[in-house]
Amino acid sequence: MIAVIFELEPRAGYEDRYFSLAADLKPVLETVEGFISVERFQSLNAPGRYLSLSFWEDEAAVQRWRNQEAHRGAQRAGRESIFAHYRLRVAHVMRDYGLTEREQAPSDSRSFHVMPFHAMKRQAKT
Template sequence: MFPLSFATSLQLLVQPYARHRTEQSITLEGSRSPLHHQPIMYVVLFETKPSPAHQSTYMSIAASLKPSLALVDGFLSNVRYRSLTRPGWLLSLSTWETERALVRWRAAGTHHGAQARARGGVMEDYHLRVGQVVAGDGGAEGLDTTEVGAAACVMLVYGRADGLDDGPSDASELAASMGLSLDGRDGATLEEQGLVAWDVFQAVDGLGELVLLSSWRDEADSSRFHGEVGNGQLSQGKVQKVRVLRDYGKYDRREAPQFFEDAPGGETTH
């Protein structure tokens, strides 16, 4: 729970969708939500854990890529968040108009060099997923989902939390305020209903922007959550459903589109 002084100083600003209402000041606006750009086709979810000894190096690498990234035709946005459930983990969430735009960025020499450097020890671990935004009924046909990832679909719910600071936050309360009750529903746990994992991230710039990232076993499971929260309880433009096309990481390279030498520190799967 939040400290009483924090909880009592805030008023709930969520629309009256919530049967999960709590005392957080959550506004489901997401002023930088990628849905403000239309049309959005692709999302890259890049979860990273920089080595504590190389935090400054990681941030320097990220900053050095910004000018090149901004010049890529088809690039739309990139926001960096910190996890509220896993200390040290960050989320870089970028959006793209087309898959061709992603290929352009992947082929950029500056990007490839930065990846190789980060894999050499700057990042302890990372998890990268590439997906296509789809409508609630499934959207575009003909795209294969990941064959190795535990989750075929991801739901992104954008919001704001006024009054959050750098202190500890109850991520489960925030998740409930954004529509994901961890108690389950209809007598079944969320795991039984297909939830693989979840996390709440806060933008590192300190503006209070949040994103709830929930990963679902398949599209049918995510559609139930989308139907309850995305279509029925939140206003349009606050929720994204993402079909995961590729899922890989520092040591699991089975769906990685690029070849790198095996990274030190763990066993690599090809």
């Protein structure tokens, strides 16, 4: 699994343009083979800064999105007029686990943390 971490800061007056472009691209994004999910977060420390976090099955899926025609047009618009700053980080996900999905948790973590009772009840219902 690949994580794409896209930090961005729209130029003053261009925030609505960014959100409009992102909304237009979302239906296209969801059709890309290998796309898993995307969420956007706003910084609590730096107003006007955002982070888009997407997950992909593999690097080939990221490449399909990177080279998608509508996305290339949005990239151009972002670089030419929308963004004051951005940074992209692309990383392999080493482990993926949560409160009840513990298979990929390190063994020392699994042996130390016992599943909370409320999580055991929820897991038993499914």
